[in-house]
Amino acid sequence: MTPGPLLLFDLLLPAVLLWLAWRSLTSSDLFRAVILFIAFNLLLALAWVRLEAPDVALAEAAIGAGVTGTLLLAALTRIESAAGRRLSRPARWRPAALVLTGTALLAAAAGLLWSLRLLPTMPGGLGPLVDRHLAESGVDHPVTAVLLNFRGYDTLLEVAVLLLAVIAIWCLDEAVPFLQQPLESPLLTGFNRMMLPILLLSAGYLLWLGSHAPGGAFQAASLLAAGLLLALFSGASLPAQWSGLPLRLLLVLGFLAFLAAAIIGPLTGRALLHYPPAWVKPLILLVEWLLTLSIALILTATVIGGRPTGSRPYPPPASPAAEGRQR
């Protein structure tokens, strides 16, 4: 491998990342800031690829750029006026405060960079140890083994964080449909007809891949959520009688399954999350499948951004006669 072009790329990438971050932070137009933010995250995913962390890259692209970008855009649509999306000039800093804060931040950053020289050049992380115990973990991919077995407790609590996000959002507001009426364009319909099966298929593939290669529940769930959102954009909606207990049950299903699997241990005289050796693989797969479903719904629910009102998300369709007049 010749270092020439790649070295140039490695030098350019951080510079572009910093520039994008700065532009996004200083942009007075919020829409522009969000687009720059999405671009920043996509390039950050590239940086992870260059650091040979394909799992993180996938997660960064799917969650950092995809889900977070969508969330920010959905939040923007809730700010009604175009003027509201434009920030007024930030309050002028007093020069003394600016100099003091700037100096303090620069000093802290310099100290931090200086201390980095003490980091070992060859990281002695847990990689080798994980590889040694991979056979006992029930899966063949080290990242999945860490997430769902070795440090499964962290993941259990992280899923609780996701669930918490939905509960907090539902507590704050009711859902408002982000489209006054479903978009009816032949382009969208055609796109959906093509994309929905592909998204579903690739979500399933990513999930299956997770047991032996980069992929897994979170990445699959964000693809599935993308599919659900596309369907929502073109007017699909959850039947009203499903938006109560059934929806809540689906949202918590993955977490409950994980929790149930976790307490097999203490109930049988083992530690929390210590699966019986014969059941390791099926338990992990079951938990991962249910988690994917629940996380996809959780992500969709956060983008919708409010508790279900129990009524139809869109006003009833106008009668054909009225539609004809409009045309």
Next chain:
Amino acid sequence: MDAVLLTHPWSVWTIIVPLAAAVLAFLVPRRAPLAGIITALSVALFVAATAYRIFLAGPHTQMLGGWQAPLGITLRADGPALIMLLTSGLVGLTVSLYATGYFTAADRQQRYFWPLWLLLWAACNALFLSGDLFNLYVTLELVTLSSIALAALNGSPAALDGAMRYLLAGLLGSLSYLLGVALIYGAYGTVDLTLLGQTVRADGLSRAALALMTAGLLLKTALFPLHFWLPPAHASAPPPVSALLSGLVVKAPLLILFRLWFEVFPDTATAGMAHLLGILGCGAIIWGSLMALRQQRLKLLVAYSTVAQIGYFFLLFPLARGEAAATAWVGVFLLVLAHGCSKASMFLVCGTITRLAGHDRLAGLAGAGGTLGARLLVFALAAVTLVGMPPSSGFIAKWLLINAAIVAGQWWYLATIALGTLLASGYVLRVLSLAFTESQSPPLPVAPRILRWPPLALSVVAVLLGLAAFHPAVLTLAGAPVSGIILLEMVP
């Protein structure tokens, strides 16, 4: 029987039960208060069982998933964790009982209070038991995010504003902490507290990591002068939530700080750094008390009193160096327990008063005889522990701290403790004096029993704990990073 009692990992159930109950409360909102009460009673039971096991068999650990550190995560039930669990059990049980009476209308607040609070409870207990730097980050995030959601519960503009500040401060704190964890993992290849305690070198990298993590956690504990987000968030939340935020949540990052400074980085932290924290603590005690004296609203007064009390906890850093270590350690942990109980009780009384009088303006509470006067009396009883009058647990705790200051020869901390106590009695008496002012006020209805008894019970417990402080004091030292004998220069 004893074999089960002494070998079963009781402490994990204090995490699992609230987690499961939170999900149930979300699924079936109608049954949420019932789920909350059952959880509260069982958590209290599991904490008692954990205490019994530590008392008889000493501190113990559990390797989650059966994986040994550094591969897996370790939970540790030791003395410091136990005192935190006791605080969490007492405060949680009382607030849960009170909340069944406070959120009565089947509305949005009642519907979402229970799942959010039960998640917060699970997260707090998980944090207290965690023995892993990264897992501590996850639990800390869960604690902060659920606290923010609870602070915004009533949806008023003031609450949303307070919650937003809380969110921004909380995120900045988390990121700073996480950056420190990344440095440590990069350097040592493990995030297990025990292993790190054996391998960490006192070099520039460790100092940078410690500084980053400490800065983040100081912001989260709201130590003066980083306390700006606390009063608005704590004062605009519903009273049961304020009780939880002040009584329980601010202590979560505090425990991480103690673990970092005394277990992971005992050699990295220098005397100068410890004194810096001590001085900030003194600043908090004086500034918070002065601000509390100036407040016109009861809830804000109590919130600023929290800012002041947080200062006392930070006296541990300078005082626990050298021979006074055990004395200061026990004193601060007893103070955590005492402050948790008394502050929760004070916020709950505030809630009852606001419910009865329709406001919490101090001027409007003058001449509050009758039913309000009785509430103010409960407030005063809780304040006995807060101020540190004998025989309350607050007294024992402050007395130990004063002794530690004398043993360590650091008289200026003694002066601050004395001044803080004086100022605290000032703002408490200011509230209490209202009850004796002669003025006609319209007769008010009597509050329902469930809004009257839990805060009273908690403040009585806080006072009586002072008489039975021996066992908690001994348990605090079980598996603690400091050891030695509790040195006393002064006998009451």
